Amino acid sequence: MSLLVTLVKKVWCIKRFLILVVTPLVLCPVLLSLPPKEGKCLFVVLLMAFYWCTEALPLAVTAMLPIVLFPFMGILPSSKVCPQFFLDTNFLFLSGLLMAAAIEEWNLHRRIALKVLMLVGVQPARLILGMMMTTAFLSMWLSNTASTAMMLPIANAILKSLFGERPNNKSVKVEAGPVAAPENKLHPVPTELQLLTRTEEKDLPEKMEVSIDVAGEKDAGKERDYQNRVWKAFLISIPYSASIGGTATLTGTAPNLILLGQLKSFFPGCDVVNFGSWFVFAFPLMILFLIIGWLWISLFHGVISFRCKNKKKSEVRLDAEAKAREVISEDYRKLGPTIFAEKAVFFFFCLFAILLFTRDPKFIPGWASLFSPGFTSDAVTGITISIILFFFPSERPSLSWWFDLKAPNTENKPLLSWKKAQETVPWNIILLLGGGFAMAKGCEESGLSVWIGGRLQPLEGLSPALAVLLITILIASFTEFASNTATIIVFLPVLSELAIRLKVNPLYLMIPGTVGCSYAFMLPVSTPPNSIAFSTGHLMVKDMAKTGLLMNLMGVLLLSLAMNTWASSIFGLGTFPDWVDLHLHNATALASALHNVTAGG
Known part of the structure; x- marks a missing residue:
């Protein structure tokens, strides 16, 4: 028995190596059961999908496999594979990351967060709403992970200022000791329980003292339970709102950009999805989901309730909240007055957003109409602003400096340095995007997309509205266990062909599939924000599963509602567009050419 245990442990230690070696062997039958070129491409797609799901290799390393496998297997030449890693979509994503790096460099995101918290108030339900709104807004521009980590x-410091140190789940003491000030200098205020137990009791009769202790213990238990639920509601709301907020902009999360890139690959004539049109569709959906999600989290965890019936107890809690409000205000004051660099970054951030919105808004001519068609894109706008950040001074230029001989002759620091960009930009995500675009190009060129479409004939009788619902449920469930980026890379080619079989606009299925893969709320491993919140040690898997199950369901239903209402008019989903006919013509010509080559061979 001990020998078997030892053997299992050794196998577990080399599990990644075994996956790397065994997976290609298991997938070999794919090469024999399909036409040569389609079989080879499907082999690479399944191999990458399995490596992504198991993380046998780092995600970015798996994304580079097409550079090696496509040329060697005769699927695509290197001259067509490598450019997919630096499409204009990748540069749009890079520009968003550089803007986020500048915002973080000058602490503008923290000022925004604290200002919002000062405005919403410190009652737990309002604080949760403020936290969710702030996190979602930051996640529209920063990465979901960075927004959650900030x-x-x-949230932890504010909770300590309201309730003191959170008691351990296993052994709870009635009286909490003094709490050490956290790193961000938010000082805790006494808990309501501590304030209640400070009353003078030494002069009371012995019998009365016993009855107060019993009642106090009962109230203490209720208060500890309330505090525990508030802690969980706070910690669980932040990663959820980060995932929701990332869907509101094209640069907010990688799957949105993968959709844009694969649309350009499969349907070059499709020009209805850009930064502005996506925002008009996704921002109302984000707001609606945030409000409903806030209500659900607050009700499920008992944050919204009528607990404070005792007037004295209510006054104590109000006193604690007033002190917490003062703590937040003090932390905001410690940021000092707004400096020139913060104002400059905020200006360029607004300019970045405005130029992206107005480039080609469709309903009116955008500034892109001033240039030759096809010469400008969202990437041009983003990189233009990003380049300015690298030379624009972080201190106000002064004309008197030129005439002041005693002024220090030091070089003015720019808003963003390349060193900061290297440290903060997740370059692995850019490689991951490139891998997805290379995979899509391989599916198109090899004829695998056409072959997949031929296998989807049994689904042709499916109602489009039902298809949207089923697809969103499937992808939202799948992404609970796999990277959302890897998930959408694998599913988008299938969804595009399914839409053609159903005779509907491909966007009608591809958009809900893309947004749905960000709706992963049930497990700690689903998304990096979930993992960060879970790593605090204050949440259990069942806490996330119970709250996240209904969040997933609400997300699916709201997304289905959006696709059948305002998204239909924004993207023209009620018609079968001309750019699909062009794709079908090219696909038919490619399939005919492949058939002739095979027959001639």
Whole structure:
């Protein structure tokens, strides 16, 4: 028995190596059961999908496999594979990351977060709403992971200022000791329980003292339970709102950009999806989901309730909230007055957003109409602003400096340095995007997309509205266990061909599939924000599963509602567009050419 246990442990230690070696062997029958070129492409797609799901290799390393496998297997030449890693979509994503790096460099995101919290108030339900709104807004421009990592310490410090140190789940003491000030200098205020137990009791009769202790213990238990639920509601709301907020802009999360890139690959004539049109569709959906999600989290965890019936107890809690409000205000004051660099970054951030919205808004001519058609894109706008950040001074230029001989002759620091960009930009995600675009190009050129479409004939009788619902449920469930980026890379080619079989606009299925893969709320491993919140040690898997199950369901239903209402008019989903006919013509010509080559061979 001990020998078997030892053997299992050794196998577990080399599990990644075994996956790397065994997976290609298991997939070999794919090469024999399909036409040569389609079989080879499907082999690579399944191999990458399995490596992504198991993380046998780092995600970015798996994304580079097409550079090696496509040329060697005769699927695509290197001259067509490598450019997919630096499409204009990748540069749009890079520009968003550089803007986020500048915002983080000058602490503008923290000022925004604290200002919002000062405005919403410190009652737990309002604080949760403020946290969710702030996290979602930051996640529209920063990465979901960075937004969560920044907001969780703020939430933790505010909770300590309201309730003191959170008691351990296993052994809870009635009286909490003094709490050490956290790193961000938010000082805790006494808990309501501590304030209640400070009353003078030494002069009371012995019998009365016993009865107060019993009642106090009962109230203490209720208060500890309330505090525990508030802690969980806070910690769980932040990663959820980060995932929701990332869907509102094209640069907010990688799957949105993968959709844009694969649309350009499969349907070059499709020009209805850009930064502005996506925002008009996704921002109302984000707001609606945030409000409903806030209500659900607050009700499920008992944050919204009528607990404070005792007037004295209510006054104590109000006093604690007033002190917490003062703590937040003090932390905001410690940021000091707004400096020139913050104002400059905020200006360029607004300019970045405005130029992206107005480039080609469709309903009116955008500034792109001033240039030759096809010469400008969202990437041009983003990189233009990003380049300015690298030379624009972080201190106000002064004309008197030229005439002041005693002024220090030091070089003015720019808003963003390349060193900061290297440290903060997740370059692995850019490679992951490139891998997805290379995979899509391989599916198109090899004829695999056409072959997949031929296998989807049994689904042709499916109602489009039902198809949207089923697809969103499937992808939202799948992404609970796999990277959302890897998930959408694998599913988008299938969804595009399914839409053609159903005779509907491909966007009608591809958009809900893309947004749905960000709706992963049930497990800690689903998304990096979930993992960060879970790593605090205050949440259990069942906490996330119970809250996240209904969040997933609400997301699916709201997304289905959006696709059948306002998204239909924004993207023209009620018609079968001309750019699909062009794709079908090219696909038919490619299939005919492949058939002739095979027959001639």
